[in-house]
Amino acid sequence: MSEKTILVWFRNDLRVHDNEILFEATRKADKVLPVYIFDPFYFKITELGLLKTGNLRAKFLLESVADLRNNLQKLGGDLIVKIGNPAEIIPQLAQQYEVSEVYHHREVAFEETNISEEVEAALWKIKLNLKHFIGHTLYHKEDLPFPIKDIPDSFSIFKKKVERDSQVRPCIETPEQIHTPKIIDAGNIPTLADLGLTEPVEDSRSGFHYEGGESTGLLHLEQYVASQPLIAAKGAKHSDHPSRLSAWISLGCLSMRWVYREVTHGSHNSNSPLVLELLWRDYFRFMFKKHGKQFYSAERFKGIADDLSSNQEELFDKWKTGNTGVPFVDASMRQLNATGYIANDNRQAVAVYLAHELKVDWRMGAAYFEEKLIDYSPASNLGNWAFVAGVEHDPKDTRYFLSPKQISELDSQTQYISTWLPEVFAEQV
Ligand SMILES: Cc1cc2nc3c(=O)[nH]c(=O)nc-3n(C[C@H](O)[C@H](O)[C@H](O)COP(=O)(O)OP(=O)(O)OC[C@H]3O[C@@H](n4cnc5c(N)ncnc54)[C@H](O)[C@@H]3O)c2cc1C
Numbered sequence: 001m002s003e004k005t006i007l008v009w010f011r012n013d014l015r016v017h018d019n020e021i022l023f024e025a026t027r028k029a030d031k032v033l034p035v036y037i038f039d040p041f042y043f044k045i046t047e048l049g050l051l052k053t054g055n056l057r058a059k060f061l062l063e064s065v066a067d068l069r070n071n072l073q074k075l076g077g078d079l080i081v082k083i084g085n086p087a088e089i090i091p092q093l094a095q096q097y098e099v100s101e102v103y104h105h106r107e108v109a110f111e112e113t114n115i116s117e118e119v120e121a122a123l124w125k126i127k128l129n130l131k132h133f134i135g136h137t138l139y140h141k142e143d144l145p146f147p148i149k150d151i152p153d154s155f156s157i158f159k160k161k162v163e164r165d166s167q168v169r170p171c172i173e174t175p176e177q178i179h180t181p182k183i184i185d186a187g188n189i190p191t192l193a194d195l196g197l198t199e200p201v202e203d204s205r206s207g208f209h210y211e212g213g214e215s216t217g218l219l220h221l222e223q224y225v226a227s228q229p230l231i232a233a234k235g236a237k238h239s240d241h242p243s244r245l246s247a248w249i250s251l252g253c254l255s256m257r258w259v260y261r262e263v264t265h266g267s268h269n270s271n272s273p274l275v276l277e278l279l280w281r282d283y284f285r286f287m288f289k290k291h292g293k294q295f296y297s298a299e300r301f302k303g304i305a306d307d308l309s310s311n312q313e314e315l316f317d318k319w320k321t322g323n324t325g326v327p328f329v330d331a332s333m334r335q336l337n338a339t340g341y342i343a344n345d346n347r348q349a350v351a352v353y354l355a356h357e358l359k360v361d362w363r364m365g366a367a368y369f370e371e372k373l374i375d376y377s378p379a380s381n382l383g384n385w386a387f388v389a390g391v392e393h394d395p396k397d398t399r400y401f402l403s404p405k406q407i408s409e410l411d412s413q414t415q416y417i418s419t420w421l422p423e424v425f426a427e428q429v
Contacts, residue, residue: 005031005181016075019255056339067214075178103133106136137285138278162282206339285380340374366382
């Protein structure tokens with residue numbers, strides 16, 4: 001009898017731990033063919049003249065793919081790496097390696113689901129099935145106390161019901177061994193130049209070094225968990241010591257369940273503030289699933305669409321470069337440009353300022369974040385932006401978001417501002 005081979009198509013799940021597609025493929029097939037494709041779609045310039053992926057995130061991605069290959073090799077496998085259109089490459093590889101099925105994790109944002117649909121259609125032509133798995137959320141869709149169409153739009157109701165009626169599933173085992181077919185040409189991991197990007201320069205003010213990959217993600221998580229008792233003893237707020245896990249979570253170098261397990265130490269009653277943050281992530285992902293393309297609609301959010309500034313482009317430029325004249329906003333934008341990361345309060349501040357004070361279409365801000373953020377994730381980005389833009393959406397939830405008054409109070413954070421906007425203080429001397 002001929003051997004069965006399953007192609008595992010990695011996308012935003014760049015890990016071997018808690019990875020259902022990898023584990024199931026090793027269980028169901030004799031051979032597993034792991035594949036990652038750098039799709040030029042994600043490296044193009046958009047209509048707004050912005051990159052879909054800036055060099056800081058691209059670097060993190062390249063490191064993550066290299067680490068995945070390394071981890072697969074340690075298990076006896078390998079990773080095929082290609083550049084091109086997945087709808088052409090996956091069927092080609094499937095035929096070349098006589099694959100009987102293709103596994104991948106289902107995405108929610110429409111650009112990602114469009115690509116999956118194209119791959120699915122191309123595979124159908126050669127009579128192969130693309131099997132979808134759910135693996136990006138903390139709570140499994142099937143374990144929610146409501147169908148997707150009835151998910152409450154209010155985060156507070158969503159949270160209350162999910163915490164009361166749902167449980168986080170245990171993590172999936174890491175395969176002990178992976179058998180790949182004899183791979184003819186595994187392909188090189190591209191360089192930034194191959195992707196049309198320049199090498200980023202690390203900013204000495206950053207105070208945090210990002211290196212992509214499951215291995216660094218697990219290490220960072222371990223260090224974060226170890227630091228928690230001390231932080232709790234000082235009575236510090238979570239927002240003063242955010243975890244900085246987002247870049248690894250967004251690319252799936254860390255699974256949400258794994259993070260949950262490590263921070264709660266297996267207790268379902270943990271009151272770790274990080275769990276609340278993870279729940280926000282799930283909420284936006286499920287909202288995306290529920291509302292789909294409407295996420296992009298400015299009109300859906302009251303009062304924004306018909307009240308935009310006539311000189312949007314000019315204001316947008318000032319905002320992007322950190323030249324609005326509002327110190328906290330400008331310092332935050334400069335930190336974002338230099339490092340690819342700003343904390344949640346800073347994101348809210350710059351987003352509220354763009355949408356409500358400058359009255360620039362929030363989707364332009366979201367597109368800029370897409371280029372710059374090292375942790376960009378479509379549902380989290382668009383969800384948060386839409387929320388900020390339609391801030392009056394649910395009065396209970398707005399408590400989570402900063403008001404313009406709170407933003408002006410942030411200008412008192414002189415140490416932060418002097419780091420990223422030293423000229424403000426130089427002028428005062
Ligand atoms: C306008 C705007 C755009 C944003 N765009 C993104 C994005 O593209 N990608 C992204 O991962 N987050 C986004 N966020 C959410 C949030 O700011 C970041 O997840 C967080 O700042 C990452 O830092 P951290 O890992 O230290 O977070 P922590 O506070 O330590 O939180 C732990 C994890 O919970 C999740 N999380 C926390 N807050 C949120 C939130 N509000 N929404 C969704 N998930 C959350 C993240 O995965 C994060 O790593 C955005 C927020 C705003 C206001």
